[in-house]
Amino acid sequence: DQIVAFHGERQAGIVTEAQDRLHFASFDVITDSREALVDMLKKWTVAADRMTRGEETVPGGATEMGEYHPPADTGEALGLSPAHLTITIGFGPGLFGPSASDPNRKDRFGIADRKPAALADLPAFAQEKIEASRSYGDICIQACADDPQVAVHAVRNLARIGVGVVSVRWSQLGFGRTSSTTRSQETPRNMFGFKDGTANVRAEDTGTLDKWVWVAPEDNPPAAQWMTGGTYLVARRIRMDIEPWDRANLKEQENIVGRTKGSGAPLSGDDEFDDPDFNITSYGAPIIPLTSHVRLAHPDTNNGVQLLRRGYNFTDGSDGFGHLDAGLFFIAFNRDTFKQFVPIQHQLSRKDAMTEYLIPNGSAMFAVPPGVKPGEYWGQALF
Ligand code: HEM
Numbered sequence: 001d002q003i004v005a006f007h008g009e010r011q012a013g014i015v016t017e018a019q020d021r022l023h024f025a026s027f028d029v030i031t032d033s034r035e036a037l038v039d040m041l042k043k044w045t046v047a048a049d050r051m052t053r054g055e056e057t058v059p060g061g062a063t064e065m066g067e068y069h070p071p072a073d074t075g076e077a078l079g080l081s082p083a084h085l086t087i088t089i090g091f092g093p094g095l096f097g098p099s100a101s102d103p104n105r106k107d108r109f110g111i112a113d114r115k116p117a118a119l120a121d122l123p124a125f126a127q128e129k130i131e132a133s134r135s136y137g138d139i140c141i142q143a144c145a146d147d148p149q150v151a152v153h154a155v156r157n158l159a160r161i162g163v164g165v166v167s168v169r170w171s172q173l174g175f176g177r178t179s180s181t182t183r184s185q186e187t188p189r190n191m192f193g194f195k196d197g198t199a200n201v202r203a204e205d206t207g208t209l210d211k212w213v214w215v216a217p218e219d220n221p222p223a224a225q226w227m228t229g230g231t232y233l234v235a236r237r238i239r240m241d242i243e244p245w246d247r248a249n250l251k252e253q254e255n256i257v258g259r260t261k262g263s264g265a266p267l268s269g270d271d272e273f274d275d276p277d278f279n280i281t282s283y284g285a286p287i288i289p290l291t292s293h294v295r296l297a298h299p300d301t302n303n304g305v306q307l308l309r310r311g312y313n314f315t316d317g318s319d320g321f322g323h324l325d326a327g328l329f330f331i332a333f334n335r336d337t338f339k340q341f342v343p344i345q346h347q348l349s350r351k352d353a354m355t356e357y358l359i360p361n362g363s364a365m366f367a368v369p370p371g372v373k374p375g376e377y378w379g380q381a382l383f
Helices: 034-052 148-161 206-212 222-227 242-246 250-257 293-297 341-351 353-357
Strands: 021-029 086-091 139-145 166-174 231-240 312-318 324-334 358-368
Touching: 021 148, 021 324, 034 086, 034 148, 139 148, 139 231, 139 358, 148 166, 166 312, 242 324, 250 293, 250 353, 293 341, 324 358, 341 353, 353 358
Parallel strands: none
Antiparallel strands: 021 139, 021 166, 086 139, 086 358, 231 324, 231 358, 312 324
16 A cells, blocks of 8 residues: 555654655744744644645645635645655754754744753764755755655645745755665665665664664653654765766775675675674785775774664756766764764764765754654644
């Protein structure tokens, strides 16, 4: 039936088997009215639940609301399957007060004391060129589906319902998953042509998820307990320098990643799922180079820290200079971004040989609350 349950203990779209397409949108909240915001979140929740089941945002919304009304549903998903649509919401630091997108922001909704300590703007990293118009935001919607039109329809209709309350700050389409989130999925490839997601955390690894992805009661004071069972989403638009990469020798590419291009096996092994052995040397040099991405991102090099990666490939045409504007829209979920993503990213920015071919130009951070039960609305425990 291609339906992923909307309700549950967790929001869908995190450990859900990664779908093939993404439409991610970040919104600024443009009202000061708490009532208007809550009202929109209620309408969003109903519409998201319906769209997840392949229905219009409201019954008869596309064609049966009368000839003299604009249809409530835009209609482009009529007749399409639900395509495993998941719609996941997150709240950015700006919802609670000052943030990178607006340092003078007031606590418009009276929720400043409910902001979890782990929800803050990311620090600056070396070798990035962050553009404010592709970064930050008060609310994010991550729509994933196996049909791009279904994902786009979801974001478009939520944006429409939110008119006057939110405005789209930036959005990103993704066309191919760059991770596996269940054991049954085959590993896909990123725009460098390498298998991506081999060593990812999977839905089946429940112990690892509890340790590294889901927020636990002890992580927050009473005022921020609404986040218990949730997680933090890090989004990074990482442009890839495709043309220089394509001129690099195969051996150089493999040394940068630390894995072979064909099978995805670590340079120290034969099979994709062999554990990398960072101690093996050849003529005195480590077979998996000290500057390789896999070595520097691996838990062994990061005090055991892990992330759930769930990113997508993107190509937004070309850049006006004849270069492909392509890359990886990196999405990761973690229990505390400042103890997990941030230290790994600092290490990669300073030492990873891949950095030479990467230009991160979008950056955002959101608190993703736990799942909703039937009758509840998104963020109910926060407001
Ligand atoms: C692993 C590519 C950005 C964290 C990998 C692998 C590839 C890859 C090919 C090996 C296969 C796998 O285990 O998935 C890329 C590319 C990136 C990128 C092309 C940017 C465009 C990042 C960022 C982070 C990150 C920003 C986190 C800050 C990891 C981690 C692993 C990994 C944790 C698994 C390491 C292990 O346990 O072996 N990446 N990556 N990657 N990457 Fe990335």
